[in-house]
Amino acid sequence: MTPEWMLKDENYIPESDKDTFINKSILSILGILSRIKVQSGYRKDSFHVSAIWKVAFTFVMIVLLSISRSFTFVIIVNVYLLLALSMMKANEILKILKVSFIVALFTFVILLPSVFLGYYYSVIMITPKVFATVLAVNIMSHTTQWNAITGALRTFLIPDIFILVLDITIKYIMLLGEFSLNLLYSLKLRSVGINNKKYSSLSGVAGTMFIKSKEMAEDMYAAMECRGFSGEYRIYKKLSFTFYDFFYVIVNGLIIFAFFYLRKA
Amino acid sequence: MHIPDNYLSPSTCAVMGAAMVPVWTVAVKKVKTEMSRVKVPMLGIGAAFSFLLMMFNIPLPGGTTGHAIGGTLLAILLGPYAACISVTVALLIQALLFGDGGILAFGANCFNMAFVLPFLGYFIYKFIKDRVKTEKGEYAGIILGSYLGINAAALCTAIEFGIQPLLFKNAAGQPLYCPYPLSISIPAMTIPHLLVAGVVEVIFTVAVIAFIKKVSPGTIYQSSKQKIKAVYGLIVALICLTPLGLLAAGTAWGEWGGEEIKNVVSGGNTLGFIPEGMKNGFNFKSIMPDYTVSGLPETAAYVLSAVAGVAILLILFKIIGSLKKDKSGDIHE
Numbered sequence: 001m002t003p004e005w006m007l008k009d010e011n012y013i014p015e016s017d018k019d020t021f022i023n024k025s026i027l028s029i030l031g032i033l034s035r036i037k038v039q040s041g042y043r044k045d046s047f048h049v050s051a052i053w054k055v056a057f058t059f060v061m062i063v064l065l066s067i068s069r070s071f072t073f074v075i076i077v078n079v080y081l082l083l084a085l086s087m088m089k090a091n092e093i094l095k096i097l098k099v100s101f102i103v104a105l106f107t108f109v110i111l112l113p114s115v116f117l118g119y120y121y122s123v124i125m126i127t128p129k130v131f132a133t134v135l136a137v138n139i140m141s142h143t144t145q146w147n148a149i150t151g152a153l154r155t156f157l158i159p160d161i162f163i164l165v166l167d168i169t170i171k172y173i174m175l176l177g178e179f180s181l182n183l184l185y186s187l188k189l190r191s192v193g194i195n196n197k198k199y200s201s202l203s204g205v206a207g208t209m210f211i212k213s214k215e216m217a218e219d220m221y222a223a224m225e226c227r228g229f230s231g232e233y234r235i236y237k238k239l240s241f242t243f244y245d246f247f248y249v250i251v252n253g254l255i256i257f258a259f260f261y262l263r264k265a
Numbered sequence: 266m267h268i269p270d271n272y273l274s275p276s277t278c279a280v281m282g283a284a285m286v287p288v289w290t291v292a293v294k295k296v297k298t299e300m301s302r303v304k305v306p307m308l309g310i311g312a313a314f315s316f317l318l319m320m321f322n323i324p325l326p327g328g329t330t331g332h333a334i335g336g337t338l339l340a341i342l343l344g345p346y347a348a349c350i351s352v353t354v355a356l357l358i359q360a361l362l363f364g365d366g367g368i369l370a371f372g373a374n375c376f377n378m379a380f381v382l383p384f385l386g387y388f389i390y391k392f393i394k395d396r397v398k399t400e401k402g403e404y405a406g407i408i409l410g411s412y413l414g415i416n417a418a419a420l421c422t423a424i425e426f427g428i429q430p431l432l433f434k435n436a437a438g439q440p441l442y443c444p445y446p447l448s449i450s451i452p453a454m455t456i457p458h459l460l461v462a463g464v465v466e467v468i469f470t471v472a473v474i475a476f477i478k479k480v481s482p483g484t485i486y487q488s489s490k491q492k493i494k495a496v497y498g499l500i501v502a503l504i505c506l507t508p509l510g511l512l513a514a515g516t517a518w519g520e521w522g523g524e525e526i527k528n529v530v531s532g533g534n535t536l537g538f539i540p541e542g543m544k545n546g547f548n549f550k551s552i553m554p555d556y557t558v559s560g561l562p563e564t565a566a567y568v569l570s571a572v573a574g575v576a577i578l579l580i581l582f583k584i585i586g587s588l589k590k591d592k593s594g595d596i597h598e
Contacts, residue, residue: 062367129271133271146362
């Protein structure tokens, strides 16, 4: 015999509760993780230019943009970057443009009131400069494997140990990020109806992450020691110079020339 | 609080970057001696932790959310030096790989968020904790440390923005970088931090530390028994801020020279004369009159005067201190 209570209709509707902050945290961590996952899929030679040149010229470009007082130069750089962007994949273009426009728009809104102070220069110059800078960094980071970027930093006399720390950080953002995602998911799933303890649980998530990160560090150190890690870390790399590198250097050389030419004029 | 590029002049960025070099050097050395066993992985994973901490959204009244920086939290958990390196690496990854925060402004961002925030927050925490040895005292330290830490960082950011229009203008008088003077940038940066972001930081910091203390108390950083040197940190900060004195057009109240006192206004009437005693009194010609040194730009001379003043005071206090010690030594013998 089926008990009577099993035959009754169940219409329990949990009261809805606000959990925007969990969703937002999940989304921002997911965003970071997907970004890391995507970059590991880049072919090493997308754009066919070695990371060293990309990092070096991106940096030079940002410095020149920041110094330049010529609107023409800022426009030239913007055009060049848009051209470079146009050679990328549509979904990447969309992502990069979205970020760049948001930051530029934010800058514009922030600077707009300065017009009332009579400072029109800032709005006209800084907004496109910010746009170009964000564009340049994003193009670099979207076309290069991140370990190639950190590797390229070595060429600029940054100590090896620092690059090792950077590499570990990127890997563990991934591992710790996935760990905290699971914690956030379970917090979300277990908060049926109104859960007043949800806010305090968030500190539990962060606290657990810290304890986990300590454990991970100890495990990693033990593993490194087992494999004979002595505290030294070296990167060996051959510097090759291809036709694409040559082309990239020439184009960037022209832009640097334009900077000095327009400065004189 | 992440400053993007082109808001600060490249020279400001260079100065801030140069200011961070000794901080990083000391931090790396300290970390090497303090955490010899698990030094390298902990730095990387600590950086990953601080990176992810900034991704956490915390509910705010009114249905919106904000995120904490967790600078003081990291400093209490890992120690201020390891926190400095972790936040630095996290900021570098944000700037270089995620395009969040400027590459040139990296030094300035590190100064605010990897130096001022964790160190000030930690030293306030330690200062209070060492004096009030109850649990309440410790939490008071955490609250004040994280609140003042983030607000000091916001103030530094505001000052960096605010000095731009003073220092960098083109021929037409138009500011080249951030156009807002200190009178706008300071309230714009500090008011939201005093009211909202500071509170978020405090709540998050206290809650996470309370959780870890309950669950796994052994993992929190225990500093070696060094006497607090917060005073030194404060002095260094004040030296850095001395160029602000240039902004105040007048002489400090009560520090009038002989000629200036003639124009001092009291109760609506100018004084109109030089008091007799001041006219003929002892006229002390200082080595650095009006804090300027010939052959140096005014700002540099100002900082130099401040350093000299502090050095002289420190020497004096040390001599007085040593005299006292000798006396107490005598008594014991």
